[in-house]
Amino acid sequence: MFSQTAEYALRAAVYLAMHPEGLVGSETLAKETRVPHGYLSKVLNDLVSAGIAHSRRGPSGGFCLARPATQITVLEVINAVDPIRRIATCPLGIPSHGTRLCRLHRRLDDAIATVETALSASTLADMVERPGPRSECSFPLQPRIRRTSRSG
Numbered sequence: 001m002f003s004q005t006a007e008y009a010l011r012a013a014v015y016l017a018m019h020p021e022g023l024v025g026s027e028t029l030a031k032e033t034r035v036p037h038g039y040l041s042k043v044l045n046d047l048v049s050a051g052i053a054h055s056r057r058g059p060s061g062g063f064c065l066a067r068p069a070t071q072i073t074v075l076e077v078i079n080a081v082d083p084i085r086r087i088a089t090c091p092l093g094i095p096s097h098g099t100r101l102c103r104l105h106r107r108l109d110d111a112i113a114t115v116e117t118a119l120s121a122s123t124l125a126d127m128v129e130r131p132g133p134r135s136e137c138s139f140p141l142q143p144r145i146r147r148t149s150r151s152g
Contacts, residue, residue, distance in 0.1 A: 001115075002078065008035045009043045009081040010074065010127075016053065017069035017124040023062030043081055050080035069128065075119035084119075086112055 011033040016024060026044065030037040044063055047053040054066045065072060078084060087109040090097035101109060 003082045005039075005043060006078045006082045008033070008039060009047060009077050011035060012040060012043060012063075013047065013052065013065070013072070013077045013124055014127045016063060016065045017072075017128050020065065020069065023056060023060070023064050025062040029063065046081045047077070050076070052077060052080055065124070069124035072124045073120050074122045074124070074127065075116060077124070078119065084112060084116060086116075 012029055012035065015029060015033050026040060027037065029035075029044075030040045033040070035043070044053060044055065048055050048063075048066075051066050052072055053063050055061065055063050075084070087101060087105050089099050090101065091105060
């Protein structure tokens with residue numbers, strides 16, 4: 001349902017929410033979120049343009065959130081890079097339908113509205129994993145341990 005671009009934007013935004021103490025360099029952000037650096041640059045530019053992130057150029061530059069993570073919704077991040085599209089008119093182009101959707105398209109649009117409501121009720125702060133016994137995953141990703149076989 002969500003594009004790869006939206007996934008990458010969410011990874012980057014959540015990582016920035018996890019590191020509010022300063023700027024995060026784009027290379028670090030790309031490595032830690034496993035997003036290709038070139039693609040991440042485009043995503044970060046979109047987040048900056050949308051007022052979700054700030055950037056500073058130069059050797060001590062990097063990215064940070066423009067507002068506290070409690071004030072940025074998941075929906076904002078997604079809409080900054082790949083906006084969710086509602087069904088406003090008949091997708092089949094039937095002139096007599098106009099903005100009055102048939103039952104199928106009304107139901108689909110209602111489902112999209114439900115998703116928007118859920119995402120707008122979730123902030124980046126809600127997405128930050130708190131360490132503890134109930135942690136579900138380790139994000140940022142932990143380095144993979146390379147195991148070598150020993151032949152004797």
